[in-house]
Amino acid sequence: MIADRSPSLLFRPIELPCGVVLPNRLAKAAMSDSLGDGEGNPTSTQIRLYERWARGGVGLSIVGEVQGDPHHAEKPGNLVLNERSDHDALRELARRGSAGGTQLWLQLGHAGAMTHPPIGTSRGPSALDVSGLTCVELSRAEIAALPDTFARTARLACDLGFGGVEVHAAHGFLLSQFLSPLFNRRTDEYGGPIANRMRLLLEVIEAVRDAVGSRFPVGVKLNATDQMEGGLVPDDALAVVAALDRTSIDLLDVSGGTYFPGAKSASDATGGGAYFLDFARSARERTTKPIMVTGGFKTRDAAIDALGDGGTDLIGLARSLVLDPTLPRRWAGEGDGPVDVAFPRFTDPPEGGITAWYTMRLTELGEDREGPHGDMTDAVATYEARDVERNERWNTRFTEVS
Numbered sequence: 001m002i003a004d005r006s007p008s009l010l011f012r013p014i015e016l017p018c019g020v021v022l023p024n025r026l027a028k029a030a031m032s033d034s035l036g037d038g039e040g041n042p043t044s045t046q047i048r049l050y051e052r053w054a055r056g057g058v059g060l061s062i063v064g065e066v067q068g069d070p071h072h073a074e075k076p077g078n079l080v081l082n083e084r085s086d087h088d089a090l091r092e093l094a095r096r097g098s099a100g101g102t103q104l105w106l107q108l109g110h111a112g113a114m115t116h117p118p119i120g121t122s123r124g125p126s127a128l129d130v131s132g133l134t135c136v137e138l139s140r141a142e143i144a145a146l147p148d149t150f151a152r153t154a155r156l157a158c159d160l161g162f163g164g165v166e167v168h169a170a171h172g173f174l175l176s177q178f179l180s181p182l183f184n185r186r187t188d189e190y191g192g193p194i195a196n197r198m199r200l201l202l203e204v205i206e207a208v209r210d211a212v213g214s215r216f217p218v219g220v221k222l223n224a225t226d227q228m229e230g231g232l233v234p235d236d237a238l239a240v241v242a243a244l245d246r247t248s249i250d251l252l253d254v255s256g257g258t259y260f261p262g263a264k265s266a267s268d269a270t271g272g273g274a275y276f277l278d279f280a281r282s283a284r285e286r287t288t289k290p291i292m293v294t295g296g297f298k299t300r301d302a303a304i305d306a307l308g309d310g311g312t313d314l315i316g317l318a319r320s321l322v323l324d325p326t327l328p329r330r331w332a333g334e335g336d337g338p339v340d341v342a343f344p345r346f347t348d349p350p351e352g353g354i355t356a357w358y359t360m361r362l363t364e365l366g367e368d369r370e371g372p373h374g375d376m377t378d379a380v381a382t383y384e385a386r387d388v389e390r391n392e393r394w395n396t397r398f399t400e401v402s
Contacts, residue, residue: 005304005305005308006304007300007304007331007332007333009025009304009307009308010024010025010026010300010303010304010307010315010328010331010332011023011024011025011026011332012024012025013059014059014290014313014314016217016250016251016290017248017249017250017289017290018214018215018216018217018218018248018250019215020103020163020164020215020216020217020250022059022060022103022314023059023101023102023103024057024058024059024328025059025303025307025313025314025315026057026058026059026060026303026314026315026317026328026331027058027059027060027061027062027292027294027314027315027316027317028053028058028060028061028062028317028318028321029062029253029255029292029294029295029316029317029318030062030063030064030065030107030166030168030221031064031318031322031362032064032065032074032075032077032078032359033046033049033063033064033077033359033362034075034077034078034359034362034383034386034387035049035077035362035363035366036076036077036078036079036080036390037390037393038076038077038389038390038391038392038393038394038397039080039393039394039397040067040070040078040079040080040081040085040394040397040398041079041080041085041086041089041090042079042086042089042090042092042093043366044366045363045366045367046093046366047089047092047093047096047097047366048096048365048366048367048368049325049362049365049366050063050093050096050097050104051096051097051099052325052365052366053097053102053321053325054096054097054098054099054100054102054104055099055100055326056321056324056325056326056327056328056329057100057326057327057328057329057332058102058317058321058328059101059102059103059314059328060102060103060105060314061097061098061102061103061104061105062104062105062106062107062166063079063093063097063104063105063106063107064107064109064168065078065079065107065109065111065168065173066078066079066080066081066106066107066108066109066153066157067079067080067081067109067110067111067153068080068081068082068108068110068149068150068152068153069110069149070082070119070120070394070397070398071115071119071120071121071398072110072111072112072115072120072121072123072174073109073111073115073116073119073120073394074109074111074114074115074116074173075116075387076116076118076119076387076390076391076393076394077386077387077390078109079106080398081106081153081156081157081160082152082153082156083156085156087160090160091160091161094160094161094162094163095161098161098163103163103164103217104162104163105162105163105164105165105166105217105219106153106157106162106164106165106166107165107166107167107168107221108150108153108154108157108165108166108167108168108208109168109173109174110146110149110150110168110173110174110175111173111174112124112125112135112173112174112175112177113128113133113135113172113174113177113183114133114172114173114259114260115135116391118391118395119391119394119395119398121136122134122135122136123135123136123137123138123142124136124137124138124174124177124183124184125137125138125177125178125183125184125185125186125190125191126183126184126185126186126191128183133260137186140188143190143200146174146200146203146204147200147203147204147206147207147208148207150167150204150207150208151204151207151208151210151211152211153165154208154211154212154216154218155211155212158211158212158213158216163217164216164217164218164219164250165208165212165216165217165218165219166218166219166220166221166251166253167201167204167205167208167218167219167220167221168221169201169220169221169222169223170221170222170223170253170255170256171221171223171255171257171258171259172226172257172258172259172260175200175201175204176223176226176232176258178190178197178198178199178200178201179194179197179198179201179223179232179236179237179240180197180226180228180231180232180258181197181230181231181232181236182226182228182229182230182231182232183231183260184197194236194239194240195239195243197236198239198240198243201220201240202243202244202247205218205220205244205247205248205249206247209247209248214248217250217251218248218249218250218251219249219250219251219252219253219292220244220249220251220252220253221253221255221294222237222240222241222244222252222253222254222255223237223255223256223257223258224237224254224255224256224276224279224280225237225256225257225279226256226257226258227256227257227258228258228260231258234279234282237279238279238282238283238286241283241286241287242286242287244287244289245286245287245288245289249289250289250290251289251290251291251292251314252283252287252289252290252291252292253292253294253316254276254279254280254283254291254292254293254294254312255275255276255294255295255316256275256276256279256295274293274295274296274297274302274306275293275295275296276293276294276295276296277293277296277306277311277312278311280293280311280312281309281310281311284310284311290313290314291311291312291313291314292312292313292314292315292316293306293311293312293314293315293316294316294317294318295316295318297315297316297317297320298320298340298341298343299339299340300331300339300340303315303331319343319358320341320343322358322361322362322365323341323342323343323344323361324341325365327341344357346376349376350376350380352380353376353379353380354376356376356379356380356382356383356384357373357374357376357379357380359379359383360374360379360382360383361373
């Protein structure tokens with residue numbers, strides 16, 4: 001435990017197990033920024049957005065939902081990283097997104113049962129047919145191919161100049177689905193007790209490490225809980241933490257919740273504050289790996305307290321950095337004005353409205369447009385229309401047989 005409660009605590013470097021040093025303890029957590037060009041490649045707007053976050057002072061920045069397989073994407077704004085991608089644009093993203101010493105990582109994703117229906121076929125550990133969500137069961141052969149897909153994507157990320165990768169096993173996407181007994185009803189070696197349900201995640205980590213070598217950072221984003229009845233619970237998640245401690249990962253990013261229909265948001269389920277800090281404290285007893293907690297940090301004091309108490313090693317920030325990409329510099333005492341951001345309040349937002357509003361704010365940042373920001377009705381309309389247009393482009397681009 002560190003007794004220091006000064007802002008300097010946020011800006012102490014941290015060395016990861018692989019030897020890479022992050023310049024400070026503030027991270028831009030992975031979000032689905034939805035700023036790809038509809039063909040899996042970065043846009044100038046997306047590249048500028050990550051450059052702004054880097055110059056704003058984060059030590060680590062993670063690009064959310066980067067797909068190795070275009071047929072299982074979460075949105076048509078996702079990036080796709082394979083041999084047919086625009087490697088020049090990706091190198092430019094890696095270069096500008098790591099300005100000032102920021103580490104820029106790619107989050108390796110596979111939406112599984114939550115594949116966006118207009119652009120792919122939903123496949124998960126088990127067949128599902130529930131309100132708002134259907135999927136077919138992955139075959140044994142399809143499961144066996146997954147570690148290599150993740151590994152090839154990670155190797156390409158390394159070759160193109162990105163600083164590291166994060167394996168996405170949270171928020172109800174594929175590897176998270178395998179961990180959850182609510183969505184994994186298999187009776188083979190990938191289902192049943194948690195030791196079986198975590199098998200695919202461990203196989204993916206091993207394949208990724210073999211592909212990138214010992215000096216390239218590999219992180220994992222893990223749910224503390226699915227926040228759904230019958231889903232992954234903290235005791236099982238802690239068993240996964242203990243197993244991950246025996247792997248070669250460099251960072252455990254703790255989050256929670258899913259995007260499945262009917263699931264509570266993290267803020268609804270926790271009542272405010274840092275959402276998963278208590279789980280991280282329990283995880284600390286089961287792992288020596290650096291821990292990052294994502295979600296609910298809205299003030300500098302809260303971030304300092306979490307680090308000072310030893311509950312986490314890094315602070316994962318998301319919406320606060322959408323509101324102010326220079327927040328780390330403000331927390332360091334640079335510039336004028338308030339240290340913390342003021343979060344907007346929305347009255348009776350429509351379903352998906354808050355996500356749409358923040359996503360369109362990312363577009364504004366990447367286009368160097370500052371406020372006033374559009375209202376929620378306009379944001380939802382623009383967000384949905386943009387996806388419809390990109391659905392068509394995606395399907396035209398990725399028409400080859402999976």
